[in-house]
Every structure is written in C-alpha cells, then in structure tokens.
Amino acid sequence: MKDKLLKDLFLGFIKVHILYHANKEPIYGHEFSEELQRHGFKISYGTLYPIFHKLEKQGYLKSMSKNVNGKLRRYYSITKNGKKILERAKLQAKELVEELYEE
Numbered sequence: 001m002k003d004k005l006l007k008d009l010f011l012g013f014i015k016v017h018i019l020y021h022a023n024k025e026p027i028y029g030h031e032f033s034e035e036l037q038r039h040g041f042k043i044s045y046g047t048l049y050p051i052f053h054k055l056e057k058q059g060y061l062k063s064m065s066k067n068v069n070g071k072l073r074r075y076y077s078i079t080k081n082g083k084k085i086l087e088r089a090k091l092q093a094k095e096l097v098e099e100l101y102e103e
Contacts, residue, residue: 010041015051016093019078019086022061026075052076060085 014036021027021035029049036043052074055061060082065072078086 022078026077
C-alpha cells in the first residue's frame with residue numbers, strides 16, 4: 001500500500017479484527033490471512049505474524065501450539081485484557097465511523 005496514512009489506518013483495523021475473531025474462537029495465521037482476503041486485504045505473513053506476536057507480547061492474546069496432521073500450528077486466543085481493549089476499541093471506532101457518515 002503506497003499511502004502511509006491508509007496503511008496505518010488499516011493495520012489498526014486489522015489488529016482490532018484479530019482481537020474480534022480471537023474472542024470468538026482460537027485463530028491461526030493462515031486461516032486469518034484467508035479471512036482478511038475475504039474482506040479484500042492482502043497482507044503478507046511477514047506483516048501478519050509480527051502483529052500476532054506484538055499483540056501477544058502486549059498481553060492481548062495468548063498462544064498455544066497444537067499438532068495438526070503432523071505440523072505444529074500456533075493458535076491465538078484473546079486474554080482478559082484483550083477483551084477489555086476490544087470492547088473499548090469497538091465503542092470508539094463506532095463513534096468515529098458514525099461521525100464520518102453524518103450529513
């Protein structure tokens with residue numbers, strides 16, 4: 001993405017989207033990459049995995065490894081702090097987005 005402002009904006013939305021899905025069920029990188037593609041985002045694993053790792057380091061996600069067909073897959077789930085920040089982000093994003101569409 002060429003425009004840094006849009007890139008920063010979308011990366012922020014992607015972080016909230018990760019928390020949203022991790023709140024519903026454990027998620028892993030490849031599956032989440034496909035989810036983003038359904039929304040029209042093509043993001044490299046070199047960008048996606050550092051986001052997962054940073055959210056985990058910040059205490060918003062926790063991970064566990066699971067053997068799936070002989071391969072280790074890392075699943076991410078939301079933490080208590082992640083749930084708190086997700087609810088706050090949802091409220092603030094809704095308020096800001098609604099204001100963008102006021103006539």
